[in-house]
Every structure is written in structure tokens, then in C-alpha cells.
Amino acid sequence: MKLYRIWGLFLRYFYNLLRTYDRLTDVFFWPLVDLVMWGLTSRYIAGSGLGSNQIILAILGGIILWIFPWRGQYEITVSLLEDLWNRNLVNIFATPVLFSEWIVTLLLSGIVKGVVSFGFASLVAIGLYATNIYVLGISLLPWAGLLMIFGWVFGLFICGIIMRYGTKIQNLAWTSIYLIAPFVGVYYPISSLPHWAQQVAHFVPASYVFEAMRASIMGHPTPLSQLFWPFILCLVYLIIALIMLYSSYREILKRGLISVE
Amino acid sequence: MNILEVKDLKKTFKKSEIIKGLSFDLHEGEILGILGPNGAGKTTTLQMLLGILTPTSGEINIFGQDLRTHKSQILEHMNFSSTYVDLPWRLTVKENLIWSAYLYNIPDRRKRLNQIKDLFRLEKQWNQPVASLSAGQKTMVNLARSMINFPRILLLDEPTASLDPEVASYIREFFVDQRNTYNKSIILTSHNMAEVESLCDRVIILKDGLIVGNDTPSVLAKKIEFSRLRLRVTKNPLELDKLVAHHQLSISVNENISTITIKEQLLPLFLYELTKKNVHYSEISIDKPTLEDYFMKIAKGENT
Secondary structure, three states: OOOHHHHHHHHHHHHHHHHHHHHHHHHHHHHHHHHHHHHHHHHHHHHHOOHHHHHHHHHHHHHHHHHHHHHHHHHHHHHHHHHHHOOOOHHHHOOOOOOOHHHHHHHHHHHHHHHHHHHHHHHHHHHHHHOHHHHHHHHHHHHHHHHHHHHHHHHHHHHHHHHHHHHHHHHHHHHHHHHHHHHHHHOOHHHHHHHHHHHHHHHOOOHHHHHHHHHHHHOOOOHHHHHHHHHHHHHHHHHHHHHHHHHHHHHHHOHHOOOOO | OOEEEEEEEEEEEEOOOEEEEEEEEEEEOEEEEEEEEOOOOHHHHHHHOOOOOOOOOEEEEEEEOOOOOOOHHHHOEEEEOOOOOOOOOOOEEEHHHHHHHOOOOOOOHHHHHHHHHHHHHOOOOOOOOOHOOHHHHHHHHHHHHOOOOOOOEEEEEOOOOOOOOHHHHHHHHHHHHHHHHHEEEEEOOOOOOOHHHHOOOEEEEOOOOOEEEEEOOOHHOOOOOOOEEEEEEEOOOOHHHHHHHOOOOOEEEOOOOOEHHHHHHHHHHEEEHHHHOOEEEEEEEEEEHHHHHHHHHHHOOOOO
């Protein structure tokens, strides 16, 4: 892998972001909307005596941390879609760019935009609700990392499907991660799910992070060692997703990159 | 010296064999044209040479390396331009060339970008999004991008389509100059026969996925035996008709110009006989067979 090629590809996506207002609003607008709506709701619940200020932090913390898997997945799939809409895959792969370099660039773009969105949302939470997610401390880093990898898994997996079947199923790019969201427990504890759904949640790495966040807010921090299993799970999913995506890439090379749309 | 070698290349799509075993080579400093009717397999062949379409079987060796195993190293020194491929349309011309330049790790990038801007006359469009450009301007940007890495081999798919005649002529001269000065090798496809005839050292004619002609444009054209003799007859036109019938030639008349299709060897005798029969004419022209005639014959499925 060559860093200069990764940087070149990164610039291509970065320039596109700057020139695409709807992509820019993705970075700032939706986190803001979620924060305003859920922040006000949780403030109402806390103020009405139905809950405490910890509820505000738990809900807003959930929204802010959810940015990582959401951006991680969204960035990968929408970047692929834009390459398909632009018929630009040929411009990338008829150059020395390696498949792995392209993937690394997409993942890096997800990290950068995820961090920007996270930073923005966390500042908005402080400004609007005096709720500081950074009180959760250094644990935020491994949580964010795990959630980002979880987002990549989804992104790469959906990318593989879109590459193989084309843009006629492009809606998956926006909707797919919400299929798993109920099992993640962003706003509620996993114990509130039906028994069968709790069993599913055991195999959803992100659910462990939100449980750990809530436990930490309630004053019972979860040891980082308990994230070992979800981390391994995430890595296994990541490897499967990468294999699946690479197999789709090989498949479309047989049909011709120019024909993929 | 061969810089590119293709051996028994085949491509099958959904049980339909599109490319049926192509073998050809490209010499260093050569301009090779690939011609063929629509669907003959020209673009498919170029895609396989770029590694963006996997052949069903066969070998592609470029710079002495196998494209399957050394794709990235090979493509460092190749580039392409195609009317069928768009650049990211929201990015400006400059941005598109910057990110492309990074892919090839161009030394002194700024200088190269300025050279490219001047060579391809992109000064006015430099900071405009690609989406706002005309088809011809987009073609120029595509061509500019294809030159960013000083490629040793350039693949051009209809490079002058949508360019106005003056710009197309400039581009043709540019590529010939690149070949002459830097010994670049070029493979191009085009539907413009005059362009191919003037640019290419050698031409491969594809038909139904097979090579049916592989020679210099002039040699291919000579495979057509017939020339066209055009006369504006002013006296004794009936004698002309008799002579045409006698030699079993074909004739058509349009706006008083008689066009006779005649074998080149027969021309001196035919003109002598016209004089002898006292056929007068005020205008005469002889059109020798061209690459286009050869191509038309191939496209129509006639044997040469």
C-alpha cells in the first residue's frame, strides 16, 4: 500500500464533500436534529420527575456515540454510490490504486467525518443542555473505536451487495444500519428487549458499548476487559465483510467495471 | 521492441463469446489503431488491457510483466482516456487533476499541473466544476488527466469524439509529437477513419471478436483493388456507357458527374480508350482506395 495513493483518493472524497451540500449537511444537520429532538424530550422527562439528569446524559450520549457506527457505515456506502453515479470506479481502478488502498481510504474518510460529527454533536450537547459526554472519560476512545469498526462492518457488507447488484438497491446505503439498531440499545437497556431479541443482541458488538456507557453514567463503570468479546466479534465480522466485498469486486471485474451502475 | 503482448485473449459474457482469441503486440513508440464495427470488441479489449475487466482466458504482458500479477506496477506507467468514462462531476478541473496526480506520485506536482493546463488549454476551465463543461471540454480534461503521469503507454478510446475540428487536429498533432519526442506507445480506437489513417502506424481490424486485419493503413487500403474514377463528361456520353458495359464496370451519375468503380490496373487502358472513342470531359478525379473503403468492406462482411 502506498500512502500517496491513499491521500490522493482521500482528496477525491474530501473535495466531493466540500462541493456537495447534502453530504455536508449529513455531517452536521442530522446529529443536530437528533440532539435537539431527543435532548428536549429527555429534558422534559427529567424535569417532570420521571427520570434524572442521568437520563439526559444517557440519551444524548447514545445519540452522540451512535454517530460512529452510522458515519462509518454511511461514509463507505455513499462513497461507493457516488463512484457508481459518477461512473468513476474505472477512474480509480484503471490506475495503480489497489483494492486495499481504496478500502483504507473509505475507512479513513469514515473516521474523519465521524470524529468531526462527534466533536460537533458533543459541543452542541454542552451548549444546549450543559451535558458533557467527555465526563465519561478515556473509555470513550475504545467505545468509539469499537463502534466505528461495527459501522465499517455494515458499510463494507452493504457495499459488497450494492457492487454486485447495482444501484437499484441503493436504499440499503441509508437504511440498512437501522435494521440492527433495535438490537443495539442506543436509548434503552438490552434487558428491556424481549428474550429472543436479547439473544440476538449478544451477537451485536455495539450493544455492549451502549450498555457500558449506561453503566458508567449510573456510576458502575464496566471494566474494559468486558469489551474483549465484542471486539473479537467485531473483528470476525469485519474479516467476513472484507472477504464478501472482495469477492463482489472480483465478480464485477468479470462483468467489467464500466458496466457497474 | 514489444512493450505489450496479447496472446489468445478471450472474453465470454453469459455464454456469449465476445472476444474469440486475440493475439497482437504493440511496439515501443508505435501508434496502433483498433478499428471495428460497433460491438466488435474494441472497448472490451481496451478494458482488459487496463485490468478493469478480467479475461476469460489468455495472457496480457505489458513491460514484460503479467498484468494479472503486476497490475499496479504496470498501471504506474500507463493511462487512458475514454469518452465513456466520466470524472467526478462536482470537482473542479484542477481538483480532478490534483487527486489524479497523487495516485501517480508525480514529482513537482504543481509544475506538472501547470504544464498540463497549458498543453490542454484548460486555463479558463481550471476552477470550474466538470459538470459545467461542454462535452468537448470534458474530453480535453479526460485527455489531460491521461497525460498526468507521463505514461509510456496510452490507451485512447475515441479521443477526439466531441472535439471541434481545430481542437481535434491540435490533439492529433499533440499525440504524434508525444510519440516522436518521448517514444510513447499509443493504442487508440476511433470511428474517424481519416484520423486513424493519419495517426496510426498500424491498424488492427476487429470483427465479431476476431482480428480480420493487422497491417499499416496503406497496406490495408491496398487490399481494396477498386478506385473511383469521376468524370464530368461533355461529349459522347453514350460512348462512355458502352465502354463501361464492355469492361463490366459499375457506374453512377450524380449532378452530371459519372462515378466509375474500376480496378487500378485497368485505369490507364480505360482512359486511353475514352480518348480513342472521342469522349470529352471537363473534370476528372481518381479516388484511390482508403482505409475507410477497407473498413466498409469488412463491416459489410465482404471478403477482401
